[in-house]
Amino acid sequence: MSGLILVPTPVGNLKDITFRAVEILKTADLILAEDTRKTSILLKHYEIKNKLLPYHKFNEHKTTQNIIEKLKTGKTIALVTDAGTPGISDPGFFIVRESVKNNIKIETLPGATAFIPALINSGLPSERFCFEGFLPQKKGRQKRLDELKLEKRTMIFYESPYRLLKTLLQFAEIFGKNRKAAVSRELSKIHEENIRGTLDEIINHFKKQNIKGEIVIIVSGYDNKRKAE
Numbered sequence: 001m002s003g004l005i006l007v008p009t010p011v012g013n014l015k016d017i018t019f020r021a022v023e024i025l026k027t028a029d030l031i032l033a034e035d036t037r038k039t040s041i042l043l044k045h046y047e048i049k050n051k052l053l054p055y056h057k058f059n060e061h062k063t064t065q066n067i068i069e070k071l072k073t074g075k076t077i078a079l080v081t082d083a084g085t086p087g088i089s090d091p092g093f094f095i096v097r098e099s100v101k102n103n104i105k106i107e108t109l110p111g112a113t114a115f116i117p118a119l120i121n122s123g124l125p126s127e128r129f130c131f132e133g134f135l136p137q138k139k140g141r142q143k144r145l146d147e148l149k150l151e152k153r154t155m156i157f158y159e160s161p162y163r164l165l166k167t168l169l170q171f172a173e174i175f176g177k178n179r180k181a182a183v184s185r186e187l188s189k190i191h192e193e194n195i196r197g198t199l200d201e202i203i204n205h206f207k208k209q210n211i212k213g214e215i216v217i218i219v220s221g222y223d224n225k226r227k228a229e
Contacts, residue, residue, distance in 0.1 A: 005109065006022055007111070021109055025080070118187060168202060174198070180198060
């Protein structure tokens with residue numbers, strides 16, 4: 001076994017990891033971690049004693065070439081992020097692209113990602129959807145939301161707890177306060193919460209809450225048969 005292996009890690013509950021993922025993390029020559037402190041908690045839980053190297057959006061352009069050189073010598077290097085599958089709103093794309101350019105073997109393990117359980121338990125149509133991840137915080141945000149106003153597929157967004165209410169209010173203004181939606185918080189953890197309803201109903205719920213945890217927002221697509229929102 002050699003090459004770059006992208007290893008999904010649990011989005012919350014540490015038990016949500018595959019046997020194969022644990023095996024690779026134990027045997028890889030090196031583990032690239034978005035935050036070595038968070039990854040160390042997972043490794044300790046599974047008694048994995050392996051070398052960790054920080055790899056995140058602030059250093060990936062500086063460190064990738066050195067990693068590519070290691071891979072060229074036949075090393076096995078595993079990439080993990082803080083939670084979920086690398087490359088999904090997390091570091092991963094850049095090193096995969098450079099590995100492809102250098103004909104390095106790449107393998108991606110199936111595993112956890114937050115938006116799939118959030119989409120399925122939302123009760124909204126899941127046969128066709130678009131994943132938007134984190135919206136731009138400032139530049140380009142309004143333009144992107146305006147473009148999505150008539151999107152017919154179910155839409156999926158990631159958001160921080162600190163910006164959740166602001167984002168929901170923007171959605172209500174642009175998509176209409178009666179647009180169906182769902183918010184999943186702390187998926188797979190003890191305090192998991194799934195709130196469904198109209199955007200207006202969900203806003204009223206979270207106005208009363210001290211919001212914490214990772215957030216996934218699901219918004220139903222535009223339906224021109226529905227009464228004006």
